[in-house]
Amino acid sequence: MTIQRPVKHLKVAIIGGGPGGLSTAIALSQIPNVDVALYEQAKVLREVGAGISIGPNTWNVLELLGVADSLTSGHSTATILNMNAKTGEEVHRMERAGLETGKRPNIRTQRTKLQSALLSHVKPGTIHLSKKLLSLSDKGHDGVELHFQDGTVAVADLVVGADGIRSVVRDAAWPDYEIKFTGTTIWRALLPWEGVKKLDQRFETTAWWHGPTTHVYLSPVGEGLGEIAARAWHDPKIHSASKVSWGVPVDKDHVESHFQEYLPQIRQVLGMVTEGDWREFAAFSGPELSQLTAWDNKIVLVGDSSHALSGAFGSGAGFAMEDGYTLARALEYFRNDVHRALPLFDAIRLPYYSRMYEYLAGEAGKRAAKLEELGDSASYDDQVRAKIIKGGADMGWIYNNDIGSVWRSAVALLDSDRQ
Ligand SMILES: Cc1cc2nc3c(=O)[nH]c(=O)nc-3n(C[C@H](O)[C@H](O)[C@H](O)COP(=O)(O)OP(=O)(O)OC[C@H]3O[C@@H](n4cnc5c(N)ncnc54)[C@H](O)[C@@H]3O)c2cc1C
Structure with a gap:
């Protein structure tokens, strides 16, 4: 025993x-x-x-x-698009195969x-x-x-x-x-998605809209809301960021200034975010322990x-x-x-x-x-x-x-x- x-x-x-x-x-x-x-x-x-x-x-x-x-x-993310933000070209489409019985679907949620x-x-x-x-x-x-x-x-x-x-x-x-600044700054907001979908049918699908050093991620998240996560990359050797810059409020104009060449309907979505609702996140990373x-x-x-x-x-x-x-x-x-x-x-x-x-x-x-x-x-x-x-x-x-x-x-x- x-x-x-x-x-x-x-x-x-x-x-x-x-x-x-x-x-x-x-x-x-x-x-x-x-x-x-x-x-x-x-x-x-x-x-x-x-x-x-x-x-x-x-x-x-x-x-x-x-x-x-x-x-x-x-919101189900069975389909995810990667788009050219300036021309609207669909560069890549990912379709997830049908779900096995009993499996929970991939989702984007709040x-x-x-x-x-x-x-x-x-x-x-x-x-x-x-x-x-x-x-x-x-x-x-x-x-x-x-x-x-x-x-x-x-x-x-x-x-x-x-x-x-x-x-x-x-x-x-x-x-x-x-930890060090990676050069990437992310601006995020939630907003009612009904008006957004009316601007372009593709906004009903989760998608990354890309420029060469920027992107805007648009996705419904359920319950009538959607998410914008906009990113820009600047050389960290030249640009620095405060270690405490995480979830801090930021002006609309500042965010929008990074996406000037994007399709008008994307810029319109960015413009729909109410002043005070954007939050800035400076991405830091550190080595392996x-x-x-x-x-x-x-x-x-x-x-x-x-x-x-x-x-x-x-x-x-x-x-x-x-x-x-x-x-x-x-x-x-x-x-x-x-x-x-x-x-x-x-x-x-x-x-x-x-x-x-x-x-x-x-x-x-x-x-x-x-x-x-x-x-x-x-x-x-x-x-x-x-x-x-x-x-x-x-x-x-x-x-x-x-x-x-x-x-x-x-x-x-x-x-x-x-x-
Ligand atoms: C832009 C972006 C997009 C992402 N998208 C996804 C995604 O789609 N799916 C996904 O799974 N992950 C995603 N992640 C990653 C995910 O957000 C994090 O990995 C996750 O939140 C980590 O959880 P955590 O509990 O380790 O830390 P955190 O979520 O950072 O929580 C840490 C907690 O500790 C508290 N805290 C900190 N310091 C102290 C202190 N001194 N005393 C007491 N409390 C303290 C903070 O207030 C906070 O509540 C994303 C991250 C980023 C930046």
């Missing part, structure tokens, strides 16, 4: 109430002997940004968390819908608002001490850094880590804090939730022993993020080679065509990732090692 070790009692502090923090809170509340407190700096939990894509990988983890049925609103779905599954009393973490210190066997802006202090056995790309938790444990855990397994990073890729794959909320789910499974498997569970979490998630960094470096190289081949005199249309990847590499390892089966494979390996 094997004697089971008792399940340790664990006090966990989650910093941040984005998709990573909320999903970690849900997953941890489903395992025994874990006390969870989630600390969020905002006074009210609200999502900045506009829409979000939910594909198979994200649906998979939402199912595992028990949240999928709570997310009921969105960020607040995902957030409400997650929130409805967080145990009451878990979330503490207006708690901006300023610093944390390693107290050895006594855990980690957390210092908040309001002067309060908390202590935890394990701190989960779910505080996004500008993470204070990561800065404390990896003081030399630096060699470990997602620190301070002798008292700190673990989940979501954007662990892989500062600035939404490169448009699926970061899914990744963050996969992290939360994996962390809880690993703790449960090792009966809350962080010294065994956190290395397992690292072993599952770190190579996944490494693969993303590797992929992005390869793509950047290919794009640079393509532009060099075109030369300085390339026409607007050629530059747009060069930008749009047709077909491309198989990205199923991201978009069809099934974190449940990843976890089962990891357990099978552990069990076979034990025998």
Whole structure:
């Protein structure tokens, strides 16, 4: 007869109430002997940004968390267009094949819908608002001490850094880590879509409208609303951006000035955004970490804090939730022993993020080679065509990732090692 070790009692502090923090809170509340407190700096939990894509990988983890049925609103993204913004030429059309029975469709939804779905599954009393973490210190066997802006202090056995790309938790444990402006600025807004659709029938379909160094993403997001996410790239060697520029209001004229050569109907859509509704996001990114855990397994990073890729794959909320789910499974498997569970979490998630960094470096190289081949005199249309990847590499390892089966494979390996 094997004697089971008792399940340790664990006090966990989650910093941040984005998709990573909320999903970690849900997953941890489903395992025994874990006390969870989630600390969020905002006074009210609200999502900045506009829409979000939910594909198979994200649906998979939402199912595992028990949240999928709570997310009921969105626009199907079965068709996605890539267009030349100046000429209206359709450069690429992606049609997703018919759905297998029982599969949930790819959708674009409002960020607040995902957030409400997650929130409805967080145990009451878990979330503490207006708690901006300023610093944390390693107290050895006594855990980690957390210092908040309001002067309060908390202590935890394990701190989960779910505080996004500008993470204070990561800065404390990896003081030399630096994020840099990528050159990309994103302006986002939601607006009623009925009037937009009347301007051009193609606005009913999710589409990227491209210029050589800019694009405007237009998509319905359900419930009569639609999203605009406009991007412009400037050489970061010449242009800088403030690290705090994330979700800050910006003038209409400033946004519109970047898309002057676009088709009149696109400019009209931009013009329909009410003054004060645009939000600016300066995209930053940082290098790969060699470990997602620190301070002798008292700190673990989940979501954007662990892989500062600035939404490169448009699926970061899914990744963050996969992290939360994996962390809880690993703790449960090792009966809350962080010294065994956190290395397992690292072993599952770190190579996944490494693969993303590797992929992005390869793509950047290919794009640079393509532009060099075109030369300085390339026409607007050629530059747009060069930008749009047709077909491309198989990205199923991201978009069809099934974190449940990843976890089962990891357990099978552990069990076979034990025998
Ligand atoms: C333009 C753009 C488009 C994107 N599109 C998609 C998409 O379509 N689909 C998708 O899945 N992902 C998308 N992403 C990525 C996705 O938004 C992120 O990956 C996801 O939000 C990461 O979740 P997170 O919980 O790790 O961090 P965040 O969502 O950044 O949440 C961090 C939370 O921590 C809080 N916080 C920060 N510092 C502190 C502190 N010191 N104390 C207390 N609280 C703190 C913040 O207020 C915030 O609530 C996109 C990203 C960008 C930039």
